[in-house]
Amino acid sequence: MPDTIEIRLGGVGGQGIALAGTLLGKAAALYDGKEAVFTQTYGPEARGGASRADIIVSDTAIAYPFVTRPQVLAVLFQEAYEKFRPQLAPDGLLIIEPDLVNPHDDDSDLVRLPAIKIAEELGNKLAANIVMLGYLVGASKAVSFHAMEEAIRETVNERHLDLDLRAFNAGYNEAIGAGDD
Amino acid sequence: MSTPQPNDFSVVHPIDHLMRADRLPHILCAGCGIGTVIHAYVRAIDESGTDPDQHVCVSGIGCSGRAAGYVNVDSYHSTHGRALPFALGIAVHNPSLTVTVISGDGDLMAIGGNHFIHAARRNVNLNVICINNFNYGMTGGQVGPTTPIGAKGTTAPQGSIEHPFNLPYLAKACGASFVARWTILHVRQFTDAILRSMDKDGFCFTEVLSPCPTSFGRRNKLGEGLDEVEMYRERCHIENGAENLQDLDIDIVDHEQPITVGNFVDIERTAFHA
Amino acid sequence: MSSKAAQKQAAPDSPQRVLTGRQFMLGDHACAEGALAAGLDFFAGYPITPSTEVAEHLASRLPAVGGRFVQMEDELGSIAAIIGASAAGARSFTATSGPGFSLMMENIGLAAMMELPCVIVNVQRASPSTGLPTMVGQSDILQARWGSHGDYGIVAYCPSSPQECFELTIDAFNTADRYRIPVFILMDEVVGHMAERVEIPEAKDIPHVPRKGPRTAPGTGQFLPYAADADLVPPIAHAGDGYKVHMTGLTHDERGYPSLTAETHDKLVHRLVDKVRLNAADIVDFEEQDVDDADCVIVAYGCTARSATAAVTQARAEGLRCGLLRPKTIWPFPEARVRRLLEIGKVKRFIVPEINLGQMRREIERLTQLPTLRLNHAGGAMPTPNAILEIIRS
Numbered sequence: 001m002p003d004t005i006e007i008r009l010g011g012v013g014g015q016g017i018a019l020a021g022t023l024l025g026k027a028a029a030l031y032d033g034k035e036a037v038f039t040q041t042y043g044p045e046a047r048g049g050a051s052r053a054d055i056i057v058s059d060t061a062i063a064y065p066f067v068t069r070p071q072v073l074a075v076l077f078q079e080a081y082e083k084f085r086p087q088l089a090p091d092g093l094l095i096i097e098p099d100l101v102n103p104h105d106d107d108s109d110l111v112r113l114p115a116i117k118i119a120e121e122l123g124n125k126l127a128a129n130i131v132m133l134g135y136l137v138g139a140s141k142a143v144s145f146h147a148m149e150e151a152i153r154e155t156v157n158e159r160h161l162d163l164d165l166r167a168f169n170a171g172y173n174e175a176i177g178a179g180d181d
Numbered sequence: 182m183s184t185p186q187p188n189d190f191s192v193v194h195p196i197d198h199l200m201r202a203d204r205l206p207h208i209l210c211a212g213c214g215i216g217t218v219i220h221a222y223v224r225a226i227d228e229s230g231t232d233p234d235q236h237v238c239v240s241g242i243g244c245s246g247r248a249a250g251y252v253n254v255d256s257y258h259s260t261h262g263r264a265l266p267f268a269l270g271i272a273v274h275n276p277s278l279t280v281t282v283i284s285g286d287g288d289l290m291a292i293g294g295n296h297f298i299h300a301a302r303r304n305v306n307l308n309v310i311c312i313n314n315f316n317y318g319m320t321g322g323q324v325g326p327t328t329p330i331g332a333k334g335t336t337a338p339q340g341s342i343e344h345p346f347n348l349p350y351l352a353k354a355c356g357a358s359f360v361a362r363w364t365i366l367h368v369r370q371f372t373d374a375i376l377r378s379m380d381k382d383g384f385c386f387t388e389v390l391s392p393c394p395t396s397f398g399r400r401n402k403l404g405e406g407l408d409e410v411e412m413y414r415e416r417c418h419i420e421n422g423a424e425n426l427q428d429l430d431i432d433i434v435d436h437e438q439p440i441t442v443g444n445f446v447d448i449e450r451t452a453f454h455a
Numbered sequence: 456m457s458s459k460a461a462q463k464q465a466a467p468d469s470p471q472r473v474l475t476g477r478q479f480m481l482g483d484h485a486c487a488e489g490a491l492a493a494g495l496d497f498f499a500g501y502p503i504t505p506s507t508e509v510a511e512h513l514a515s516r517l518p519a520v521g522g523r524f525v526q527m528e529d530e531l532g533s534i535a536a537i538i539g540a541s542a543a544g545a546r547s548f549t550a551t552s553g554p555g556f557s558l559m560m561e562n563i564g565l566a567a568m569m570e571l572p573c574v575i576v577n578v579q580r581a582s583p584s585t586g587l588p589t590m591v592g593q594s595d596i597l598q599a600r601w602g603s604h605g606d607y608g609i610v611a612y613c614p615s616s617p618q619e620c621f622e623l624t625i626d627a628f629n630t631a632d633r634y635r636i637p638v639f640i641l642m643d644e645v646v647g648h649m650a651e652r653v654e655i656p657e658a659k660d661i662p663h664v665p666r667k668g669p670r671t672a673p674g675t676g677q678f679l680p681y682a683a684d685a686d687l688v689p690p691i692a693h694a695g696d697g698y699k700v701h702m703t704g705l706t707h708d709e710r711g712y713p714s715l716t717a718e719t720h721d722k723l724v725h726r727l728v729d730k731v732r733l734n735a736a737d738i739v740d741f742e743e744q745d746v747d748d749a750d751c752v753i754v755a756y757g758c759t760a761r762s763a764t765a766a767v768t769q770a771r772a773e774g775l776r777c778g779l780l781r782p783k784t785i786w787p788f789p790e791a792r793v794r795r796l797l798e799i800g801k802v803k804r805f806i807v808p809e810i811n812l813g814q815m816r817r818e819i820e821r822l823t824q825l826p827t828l829r830l831n832h833a834g835g836a837m838p839t840p841n842a843i844l845e846i847i848r849s
Contacts, residue, residue, distance in 0.1 A: 022650065026479040029652040036479070038650035042505065042589040063765035064840050065649050065758070201701070204712055234673070234697040239539070250701060250713060255694040257542055258703035258713075259535065260565050266499075266532035270539025270547065271694050273523050274497045278543065278695050296535075299528040455523040 004058040005142050008070035008087070009132075010080030013051055016129035017076070021053025023133060023151045024143060028057040030154075031147035037065045050080035057142050072140045074132050076100050076115070093140055095132065111139070118170050127160075127167035134171020145172060199223035199233060201253050208247060212398070212406020214365035214391030218312050219248050221368055222283060225375035226254070237280045239268040241293060243319045244393075245285035245312040262292030265300045265307070272306050273455050279379050281308040286327040287317045290346055294326065301355035301384045303453040308378035309386045311348060314393035315433065322396030329433040333400045348388040350426040353446050358383030360446035362429070364390040364413040367442060374444055383452040390431070390440070401433060416440045472520045473658040482646040483508035485617040485653045486550070486576055489624025491516055492661045496545035499525045499536035501555060504588040505644040506578035509550035530555035534562040534575070541571040542702065544693035546628055548574045553582040556595055556602070563637050564603030567727055569702045570681070570689065572631035572666065576624070576640040578647040579757075581810075581834025591644040592834035593757055594811035599639045600786050606724050608731030610738055611639040611786040613756040617651045623783060629664035630738060634730055635688055641785060643810065645758035645837055666691050673697030679709040681723075687730035731787060740783040741792060745771055749778030750803045751847055752796065754819055756782050758837050759808050765840035770847045777847050785815070793822045804828060806846050808838045 007024060011017040018040050028036035035058045041051045054067035073088045074095040075081045081101045088094055094110040096103060099117070103110060113135050115128040122131075130152070137148050148168060156164045200223060209215050226236050233254050240249035242261035249256040259267040264282045272280040282289075289297050289311050300307060316334050317323040324334035324341045327348065331340040352360045359381050363371040371389055378385030392398055392409035403409045416436065421443040423429065432438040473492045480488070487509045490498070498517055500510045510526070517524045523540075527533040530551055537547035551559065556577045566573050581587035582594045595602075599611045610630050612623040624640055631638040667690040671677040680700045683689045689709075692698035701711040706723055708714040731738065744767055746752055755763035760781045770777040780796075782789050796802050805823065807816040808830035819827045828846050830838050 022479070025650055029479050030477050036651065038479075039645075039648065042644075042648060062651075063761045063768070065645065065761060066837075068839075201712075203710075234699070235695060237543075237694045250703065253699050255542075255696075255699055256701045257539070257569075257694075258701070258705065259539075260562055260704055263531060263535035263562060263565075266527065266535035267539035267542075269525070269532075270497065270499065270536035270541070270545070271543040273525060273536075274540040274543045274545040274547075275695055295528055296532050299532070455518070455525050 003060065004056060004062070005072065005140065006067040006070045007055045007057070007072040007136070007140070007142055008067050008084055009053040009074050010050055010084045011076040011129075012049070012080065015076050016126070017051055017053045019155075020129045020133045021055050023148065023155060024055045024057070026155060027143035027147035027151040028055070031150045032143050034059060035062050037062045039065055039067075050077055050083045052080070052084065072136060072142065074136050076128065076132065078102065095135060095139070097128065097132065111135070113171070113174065115171065118174070119167055122163060122166050122170060124163055127163050130164045130167035131171035134168040135175045136171075138172040138175025196220070196223045196227055199226055199253050201251055204251055207251060209244065210395040212392055212394040213244070214314065214389075214406065215245055215248060215312055217365040217368060218283065218310060218389055218391060219251055221372040222248070222281065222310065222375055223252055225372050225379060228372070229376055229379050231279065231379070235278055237268075237271055237278050239264050239271065239280060239282050241284040241288035243285040243288050243317065245283060246288055248283040262288055262296065264288065265293060265296040265309070268307050269300060269305050273453075276306065276454060279308070280306070281310065281375075281379070283310045283312065285318075286311055286313040286315065286348075287325040290348065291326040298351070298355045301352055301357045301386065304356055304358055304383045304450055305453045306382050307384055308375065309384070310375065311386070311388045312391045313348065313388050314391045314397055316393060316397040318393040318396040322400055329431055331434040332397075334397070345430070347426065347430050348386075349429060349445050352386040353426050356384070356450065357386045357446060358448055358450050358452070359385035359444075361387040361444040362390070362442045363387065364410070364417060364440075364442060365392070366410050366413045366417070370419070377444070377447070383450060403433070412436070413440065417442050419443050421445070468515050468519055470519045473661060474655050475657045476655060478653045478655060479650055480617055480653050481508055481648060481650045482614070482617040482620040482642060483578065483648065484512045485620040486624050486640065486642065486647070487512040487516065488653070488655065489621040490548050490574070490628070491520060492621070492655065492658070493625040493628035494546050494663065495522055495548050495628070497523045497537060497540035497547040498549065499527050499533045499540070499547070500549045500551065501527050501530050501533050503552045503555045505580055505647050506550040506552045506576065508647070509576060509578070530558040531562070534559040537573045538562060538566045538569070538571050541566075541573050542569070542694050546632070548576070550576045550578070552578050552580050553592070553595055554585065556598065560602040563609075564605060564607060565704045566637040567603070567607035567609065568704045570635035570691070570727075571702070572635050572637070574624070574627045574631050574638050574640065576642060578642045578644060580644050587835045589644070590835040591758060591810055591837055593643050593759065593809050594814065594834060595641065596785060596809075596811065596814040599641055607727045608634070608729070609637055609639060609786060610634070610731060610784060611641050612783060613641045613785045614646055614783070615757055615760045615781065616646065617649065617653050619783070620646065621653050621655065625661060626740070629662060632666045633664045633688070634734065635666070635691060636731065641757065643757045668692070669698060680711040681707060682709040683726060683730070686734065687726050735787040736791065738784060739787055739789050739791070741789040742781045742783060744779040744781070746778035746780055746796070748801060749776050750801055751775070751777045751806065752802050753777070753779045753806045753808065753843065753847070754782070754815065755779065755808050756785055756815070759810060762838050762840045763808060763843055766843035766847060769840065769844055775847055788818050790822060793819065797823055797825075806830065806843065808843050810834050810837060
């Protein structure tokens with residue numbers, strides 16, 4: 001990966017976008033020994049419309065804290081797709097949840113990750129955000145597998161820990177191709 | 182002990198140690214009732230047998246707000262309307278202290294009204310003495326939130342057209358644990374009300390009616406301070422435990438109307454200790 | 456972080472006062488943790504965006520370590536309550552934003568006049584009035600200095616990262632107690648709402664400057680509550696200590712008694728101002744990047760300084776002799792340092808980017824006769840590194 005990677009998670013309130021972003025930040029800053037900044041939408045915008053969670057991960061100090069040209073964009077909400085898709089860097093990684101996002105006909109260079117279906121199979125569709133996160137980590141290598149596992153262990157409530165760890169692994173394996181057979 | 186002789190200056194007044202004698206003479210007018218309230222407060226400290234070092238007096242702004250400056254306990258003369266939250270900070274941080282707020286009707290009920298209703302709602306452990314002289318005395322006699330309808334002030338030269346607060350009713354409705362109304366004539370009962378407040382955990386409120394001859398009395402034909410006290414003697418009737426607080430408005434114009442005083446509320450309600 | 460789970464790292468209900476170790480936390484939470492580490496006893500506040508996370512964090516953390524948390528009815532009450540608690544000996548604190556800061560102004564003057572230490576964090580949002588509640592501003596810089604009526608001394612810190620929110624909050628408590636003044640932490644929405652790594656030292660390594668207490672026993676009548684030492688700061692006795700102090704917002708003499716004369720007033724107000732002014736060398740804190748040989752110096756603070764850092768780094772890569780002076784205490788302003796730069800004579804111009812219409816630029820213009828270029832945004836967005844870079848290149 002390059003020295004600095006900008007990641008944007010787009011969704012709608014209640015999907016766990018902020019948690020996923022925080023986990024990325026923690027994995028990078030606390031367990032991978034990198035620099036990381038997390039920002040998110042606040043206020044009315046975050047309640048109804050498209051919300052975002054942004055993370056910058058870098059080998060060096062991060063001055064300007066905002067994502068301007070994400071290299072990775074994961075979206076779980078149509079409005080978030082419409083709003084954030086144009087900002088994705090050329091050749092950036094776009095991951096969508098196909099049950100929630102209908103990409104434009106000419107938008108072909110993307111990954112359709114059935115995060116909800118995978119999460120449902122694991123026992124709870126609310127873990128779709130973590131499945132998405134797993135895929136994002138596997139495909140982008142923005143943070144290490146172990147750092148993210150540690151971040152999940154240190155952050156997630158006991159009741160959801162097992163589910164979230166399985167969700168993370170499932171998403172990660174989708175990305176690296178381990179789950180194909 | 183022999184009776185002190187008038188010219189024997191070696192005799193110390195029994196509450197002298199609770200007054201800042203070096204601050205005398207005071208700024209209060211002849212006939213003003215605030216001195217009587219201050220006296221009752223320090224008398225209550227003395228009679229309570231508690232350590233004066235554990236007493237704190239907080240006031241706001243106005244003539245009544247100067248009370249804190251004359252009592253020889255830790256005393257804080259805060260800003261206009263903010264005596265209650267200032268006192269809350271002291272009482273909540275150090276619950277072993279007995280914190281008394283002495284201030285006026287304008288300070289506690291107009292500019293500080295929001296703090297009053299919320300301090301009573303929380304049932305903060307404070308003793309609040311509201312000296313009600315029906316007007317803003319310090320600034321020269323403007324009407325305020327307790328000025329009775331028809332009473333005159335510099336800002337209501339034809340007489341106030343606003344409904345005043347009925348303070349005991351307000352305090353009870355907000356949740357105060359102890360509510361009383363007395364006048365400076367009723368020194369004994371008023372001192373006992375303060376003693377009860379000091380002993381009680383929770384928000385304790387006593388309204389004390391007090392003459393302001395300079396700014397209010399003369400404008401409203403109440404005469405000198407002593408004349409107003411005489412009016413209280415004629416019109417007050419004591420009704421401890423009165424239930425009908427909503428009916429206890431004070432009519433200063435119609436001298437036929439009684440003024441009901443007494444200890445009205447004394448209930449157990451969980452006090453606020455953060 | 457809005458998510459409950461996201462707070463697990465910060466352990467809101469932990470009975471540990473100092474969360475030693477590496478945390479990934481919001482600036483608002485780091486500020487609250489700094490207050491706890493500094494020995495916070497009493498918090499009173501009223502919810503207001505974007506500072507509410509400070510109060511929420513303390514609501515769960517402070518009682519767990521034996522402190523008191525009160526949600527007040529308004530900001531007028533919040534500031535009065537923390538001043539009262541300070542009178543009783545508490546390290547006390549409130550958190551607010553623009554509209555609430557405005558409401559606190561009168562009693563900030565009371566804290567200055569009574570010389571009761573307290574700390575107020577203002578997480579600045581775009582103003583005036585209700586403005587943009589969820590979006591960034593830096594427009595309370597002058598209000599922090601001059602907002603209450605009259606002359607008085609205060610100190611204001613301006614953190615640029617969650618790490619500094621933690622560290623400067625500790626400094627704020629120590630400075631407040633050291634000089635018996637209200638101290639501000641002027642955060643901004645960007646710094647308050649961004650999460651970064653925060654390294655929290657061990658409790659024994661947290662600096663602690665206690666208040667000076669009386670040097671005579673209570674009851675002797677010898678203690679004068681407002682008799683200042685050579686450093687212009689009087690020792691303090693608290694409610695319940697037995698000294699029977701009197702404190703008032705009125706002009707007062709060394710006994711604390713009202714003394715309504717022009718002479719007393721002039722002497723008192725001069726001391727209130729001078730105890731910060733004459734101790735400025737000990738108080739002022741700033742950081743520099745590449746200033747020594749710079750002909751162009753950017754002066755920036757808070758989130759804006761982050762863009763300035765990026766701009767200076769890029770400008771240097773392009774061979775431009777450019778540097779950054781970043782005040783960590785915005786009041787007192789690092790005046791001596793600016794004067795020194797003028798004496799050295801290398802600086803030919805200053806650039807002051809800020810999220811207001813030129814509040815700190817006035818300070819640079821007052822101190823120097825050099826061209827001072829502006830980059831102002833009224834609020835809602837912070838200047839980008841490129842915008843600053845363009846001015847450097849110009």
